[in-house]
Amino acid sequence: MIKLILNLIPKTLLSLLLCFAFDLQSQDQSDADSFFQRQAPSYPTPDDLIGWIDSRQIINLNGEWSYIVDPMNNGLPESSFFGGFPKNKTQTTGMELIEYNFETAKKIQIPGAWNAADKKLLFYRGPVWLYKKFQYTPKEESLTHLYIEGSNFTTRVFINGLIVGKFEGGYVPFNFEISEHLKEGENILLVQTDNTLNESSVPTQKTDWWPWGGIVGDVYIVETPKQFIQNAYLQLNPDNFTEALFKLKMNHPSSGHNIKLEIPELKFTAKYQTNSLGVIEENIKINPQLWSPESPKLYEVIISSNAETISDVIGFRSIQTQGQKIFLNNREIRFKGIAMHSEPIGIPGPAFSTEHFKQLLATAKDLNVNFIRAAHYPYTRHLAKVADQMGLMLWEEVPVYWNIDWDNPETLKIAKNQISRLVQRDQNRSSVVVWSVANETPLSSSRMKFLQSLLSEIEINDASRLTTAALLSGSEEQFRSLALVLALQGAKSKWVEPKEKAIFSVILDQANISIEDELSFSLSIDDPLGESIDLISYNEYFGWYYVTFFTDQMMISEGTLRRLMFEVMPTIKITSSFDKPIHISEFGAGAKYGNRTNKIWSEEYQAKLYQHQLEMLSNNSQIQGISPWVLKDFRAMLRPLAGIQDFYNRKGLIDENGNKKEAFKVLSDFYANEWNK
Ligand code: GCB
Numbered sequence: 001m002i003k004l005i006l007n008l009i010p011k012t013l014l015s016l017l018l019c020f021a022f023d024l025q026s027q028d029q030s031d032a033d034s035f036f037q038r039q040a041p042s043y044p045t046p047d048d049l050i051g052w053i054d055s056r057q058i059i060n061l062n063g064e065w066s067y068i069v070d071p072m073n074n075g076l077p078e079s080s081f082f083g084g085f086p087k088n089k090t091q092t093t094g095m096e097l098i099e100y101n102f103e104t105a106k107k108i109q110i111p112g113a114w115n116a117a118d119k120k121l122l123f124y125r126g127p128v129w130l131y132k133k134f135q136y137t138p139k140e141e142s143l144t145h146l147y148i149e150g151s152n153f154t155t156r157v158f159i160n161g162l163i164v165g166k167f168e169g170g171y172v173p174f175n176f177e178i179s180e181h182l183k184e185g186e187n188i189l190l191v192q193t194d195n196t197l198n199e200s201s202v203p204t205q206k207t208d209w210w211p212w213g214g215i216v217g218d219v220y221i222v223e224t225p226k227q228f229i230q231n232a233y234l235q236l237n238p239d240n241f242t243e244a245l246f247k248l249k250m251n252h253p254s255s256g257h258n259i260k261l262e263i264p265e266l267k268f269t270a271k272y273q274t275n276s277l278g279v280i281e282e283n284i285k286i287n288p289q290l291w292s293p294e295s296p297k298l299y300e301v302i303i304s305s306n307a308e309t310i311s312d313v314i315g316f317r318s319i320q321t322q323g324q325k326i327f328l329n330n331r332e333i334r335f336k337g338i339a340m341h342s343e344p345i346g347i348p349g350p351a352f353s354t355e356h357f358k359q360l361l362a363t364a365k366d367l368n369v370n371f372i373r374a375a376h377y378p379y380t381r382h383l384a385k386v387a388d389q390m391g392l393m394l395w396e397e398v399p400v401y402w403n404i405d406w407d408n409p410e411t412l413k414i415a416k417n418q419i420s421r422l423v424q425r426d427q428n429r430s431s432v433v434v435w436s437v438a439n440e441t442p443l444s445s446s447r448m449k450f451l452q453s454l455l456s457e458i459e460i461n462d463a464s465r466l467t468t469a470a471l472l473s474g475s476e477e478q479f480r481s482l483a484l485v486l487a488l489q490g491a492k493s494k495w496v497e498p499k500e501k502a503i504f505s506v507i508l509d510q511a512n513i514s515i516e517d518e519l520s521f522s523l524s525i526d527d528p529l530g531e532s533i534d535l536i537s538y539n540e541y542f543g544w545y546y547v548t549f550f551t552d553q554m555m556i557s558e559g560t561l562r563r564l565m566f567e568v569m570p571t572i573k574i575t576s577s578f579d580k581p582i583h584i585s586e587f588g589a590g591a592k593y594g595n596r597t598n599k600i601w602s603e604e605y606q607a608k609l610y611q612h613q614l615e616m617l618s619n620n621s622q623i624q625g626i627s628p629w630v631l632k633d634f635r636a637m638l639r640p641l642a643g644i645q646d647f648y649n650r651k652g653l654i655d656e657n658g659n660k661k662e663a664f665k666v667l668s669d670f671y672a673n674e675w676n677k
Pocket of ligand 1: 208376439440539586629649651
């Protein structure tokens with residue numbers, strides 16, 4: 001039909017009409033533009049991150065927004081016949097043809113993921129548009145910025161029909177200066193969020209957690225003076241507890257800004273001037289009471305320039321390793337931890353608020369933990385603020401997960417952006433003691449280069465905390481020797497049936513091992529990345545996945561192997577070729593709350609696995625921290641087993657509604673007793 005009409009119109013008139021229809025006269029369009037495809041406009045990238053956000057002049061845009069699902073990406077200016085959704089054409093006379101209308105579209109609460117809010121979108125991966133109207137009065141003397149605390153995973157922002165920019169990566173905060181986009185009175189903010197991931201994104205499309213899409217953190221309009229304090233850093237000197245490093249950066253590299261730093265409770269006041277780079281770097285003399293899990297002391301810190309005052313609440317502590325030990329404030333400490341995902345208890349979707357994290361961390365505290373691994377991506381800033389107050393140490397991480405596109409410079413750019421924004425946001429949180437750059441990444445030289453570059457990014461921003469990555473380790477040869485240990489245990493055992501005993505004997509004969517021999521399994525964590533990180537972290541699944549490696553090869557039933565594995569676990573040796581502390585960043589087993597069958601997926605099996613794991617781990621002196629997997633059952637597309645998983649990973653110690661499984665008590669008793677000595 002369209003073709004017919006087009007043929008009837010003279011060519012010159014047609015091009016005139018098209019220009020008109022697409023409002024192209026004023027735009028610079030190349031020959032590539034056609035009725036069906038227009039050249040993508042360029043989208044600016046975000047500005048440097050604005051720190052100390054909670055003390056800035058803000059207008060809060062959280063609350064009710066409208067949304068439209070756009071699976072074919074028809075709303076983008078570059079792919080739409082009619083100029084795209086940012087034009088926000090509205091009905092005035094009733095004669096306008098519009099096929100979208102944000103005013104009458106469905107509503108959603110922001111922050112919040114649309115695939116949590118709308119059941120039909122649970123498995124959806126694609127673009128969704130989010131729309132918010134707000135009143136604004138521009139101020140001559142100010143700059144206005146849009147701050148989004150987290151948006152997954154590719155975000156395009158438009159204000160009043162104009163392009164603001166694009167951010168790729170998700171999970172971390174970003175801001176754009178929008179002074180020129182705003183007008184007096186009503187303004188329209190339109191955000192396209194696309195939760196599609198691919199082989200070059202970070203993470204890639206395959207993750208064992210839900211790709212929550214949409215704006216998953218606070219949205220603020222932020223007003224600053226034209227010359228404003230971009231960010232400031234204040235951290236204790238780990239070698240001298242009466243000294244702290246103070247760093248400050250203005251948004252412009254200009255000298256002579258007068259800056260006052262105050263810590264009223266310590267009666268500390270000092271005045272500085274920025275250098276020609278707009279920077280201050282000073283060691284200050286203070287004598288604070290140190291922050292620790294037992295006594296999470298925080299101080300109000302106020303920074304003022306001639307044009308503004310910002311403030312935060314900061315704790316002072318040191319975190320270091322020496323040989324195979326970890327020291328907090330020069331006192332030896334073990335990380336008694338639990339790993340978690342950012343999903344609140346009893347509410348579907350991502351966690352984002354102070355309340356969500358208070359509830360999660362209070363439940364974690366019932367386990368007698370002093371440490372949380374916030375896997376596998378940055379959560380909103382409220383997590384570390386709550387942890388600061390509750391006295392919990394934190395491991396924060398970026399989603400460099402499994403295999404990613406190590407050689408792709410765009411992929412590296414995304415990951416660097418994630419780590420540096422995370423560090424710049426949480427650099428003053430005393431709770432944060434570990435930065436993690438990756439989880440279970442297979443060895444290769446390009447992976448090594450990639451991760452080194454993320455570690456350098458941390459070093460530039462904050463050299464005061466421990467660095468790590470959850471490693472994969474153990475060669476095939478090492479794991480073959482585990483099979484022999486199991487075979488020997490089976491051959492010696494009284495309860496193994498004769499048929500399986502015979503198989504074990506054959507396996508041992510072939511390996512020249514006699515039934516009188518003593519064998520134990522040793523695992524050495526020797527990933528070369530260990531050289532560059534402070535904490536040798538390792539995920540292991542003895543008693544859960546590892547058994548399944550051997551059943552087919554050995555032709556032994558899984559039940560027999562699981563029982564034997566439990567028997568040998570206390571003798572397993574875990575070491576590292578690096579003289580550094582080992583942290584077992586994951587172990588665990590799936591259990592459906594209420595399943596009391598004593599079999600796999602039961603609470604009993606999970607509890608037994610915890611008992612054997614904890615016995616094994618406490619027999620290994622290089623292990624100075626653990627964070628079992630995981631606090632709470634979480635949504636996972638990789639977990640379809642009906643009646644048990646139903647798209648939840650069931651390794652939680654509580655289920656999604658907060659019900660405690662039997663293993664919860666096993667771990668809390670261990671931390672209260674064994675690891676309290
Ligand atoms: C792992 C991953 C974690 C998974 C977990 C599991 O090793 O690091 O993301 O969720 O195992 O449950 O299999």
